[in-house]
């Protein structure tokens with residue numbers, strides 16, 4: 001390995017040029033020292049050395065480098081000691097900043113800038129900073145895509161009542177003296193909130209009372225009002241009033257309901273109101289044979305009647321049976337319909353079998369393909385051929401009269417179907433797709449919403465409807481009891497015996513749990529009566545009401561319950577909607593409802609027509625969070641009181657309950 005020897009540094013003699021350079025440098029330094037000394041005393045120059053020169057050069061190089069990062073107002077060409085200068089400047093800047101406002105310290109002073117950097121270009125044009133718009137509120141989003149009519153809904157105060165006139169026609173509501181008299185006979189002396197809005201809307205204008213309105217078709221109507229608030233009479237009264245003027249019987253009002261029980265109930269209401277008015281009311285539910293129903297509905301079976309034939313003015317039906325008649329009953333026609341009522345509208349619109357709604361709507365108006373129908377002429381060869389009889393066709397269908405060629409002219413006015421659609425529910429849907437499938441004509445919305453002393457604004461009420469925060473009857477008291485699954489029967493016994501729960505509807509999740517609960521309760525009741533008060537003690541009578549029963553059994557049971565021969569009716573959600581039994585004072589959800597709509601309809605079987613009522617929901621521990629979240633989402637948590645039942649409260653029922661369980665097990669084993 002060879003070592004490289006480094007030659008010793010030979011001190012170099014300073015050249016003339018170097019000497020001149022150093023002298024000039026010294027002079028400059030002296031001069032600068034005198035300038036920067038404010039007292040005027042001369043600063044003694046530092047002793048000079050070559051090292052100093054090197055250091056000086058290095059220093060000046062460093063300063064040059066640092067000049068790159070200096071702010072533009074510092075003139076790097078005249079500055080040999082930028083670090084010191086910058087420090088001085090920073091200090092003065094800090095001092096001055098202490099005396100100016102924070103905003104002014106941030107904003108550059110144009111005058112100062114102009115002094116310090118005269119070469120700076122004029123200020124660049126400033127562009128506005130991009131602004132991120134605030135996200136739309138939940139409310140705004142919810143309203144998007146909604147029917148404008150819904151946003152402009154009319155808010156109705158639920159406490160609004162209208163006392164009917166003692167005698168004569170009622171000018172406010174448009175009800176005739178005859179109808180008012182009939183209402184009084186039925187014990188009805190005032191109109192409820194939903195009725196004070198809907199009835200005048202349908203009856204106020206006399207020209208709107210015609211049976212046909214081809215050139216001035218009526219507006220459709222949607223009404224959302226709490227359970228038990230009188231929605232049925234809100235449509236029954238105007239229909240009876242308008243149809244009473246008819247001469248010929250045609251099918252002019254069609255009421256569609258989701259269940260047979262509701263069809264029977266609404267039929268009773270129509271019959272009560274229309275008594276003595278000569279209107280014929282029919283039902284189609286599948287309760288009777290199809291042929292029987294056909295015979296009840298249609299008189300003339302001649303297949304060539306273009307205007308159809310009807311034995312009833314008002315038909316109340318379930319959607320399935322309605323489609324059957326549209327498909328299979330000759331001369332069953334909806335072209336004369338003046339009213340199409342869809343009660344429990346959200347439930348019915350959710351049913352899509354056989355595309356029932358589209359089928360019904362298309363039957364109320366001539367289709368565009370009908371326009372293209374050629375006029376039928378009798379073929380020479382077929383003596384049996386009969387031309388269609390243009391018998392009493394509705395005005396909207398007149399252009400289809402066979403044998404009379406229809407010549408379109410510029411003066412032709414379009415004739416519309418006179419059918420007015422009326423939608424009702426306590427939980428009206430706001431789903432735009434469902435609403436649009438109804439093809440509503442300039443609809444008017446009425447929303448009965450809010451507690452008496454806490455009226456929302458119109459916007460709030462519409463938002464509540466849109467966000468599915470449904471309004472409850474003001475006279476309803478709601479409770480929830482959280483318990484273990486195994487304690488639920490005990491809770492029911494506790495409610496019956498400690499809280500006098502009677503005249504009650506108990507909702508379970510299935511027909512099977514209905515029958516098991518009824519058995520268990522019957523065992524419990526008979527043992528309890530023997531053990532506690534003797535067999536003569538009045539026992540609570542409990543019965544099941546389910547789809548397993550025949551139609552006649554169901555009718556009998558419902559009658560017995562209405563007559564209070566049965567005290568507790570255990571049922572599935574079959575009768576959670578619409579059923580109106582005035583004396584129901586308690587509703588027990590033995591199995592908690594799975595959605596808010598179900599909850600609203602179940603608890604709404606009590607506290608109807610201004611009466612008080614209690615709703616009790618048994619919530620299993622593992623369901624509690626879900627149930628509470630459901631209530632919170634509907635802004636309803638505060639309305640439901642939590643009732644705590646201790647072990648001590650249940651202990652008295654325990655021995656009888658265990659004995660009843662043994663009996664039930666024996667039955668199931670058998």
Ligand SMILES: Nc1ncnc2c1ncn2[C@@H]1O[C@H](COP(=O)(O)OP(=O)(O)OP(=O)(O)O)[C@@H](O)[C@H]1O
Nearest residue numbers: 188190191192227228229230231232426578580609
């Ligand atoms: N103006 C009135 N005066 C007294 N009672 C009335 C009046 N209007 C309706 N009722 C009674 O109120 C009860 C509830 O009415 P209805 O069944 O029409 O309620 P609803 O709003 O349709 O309820 P749901 O949403 O549960 O179907 C019925 O017994 C009915 O006879």
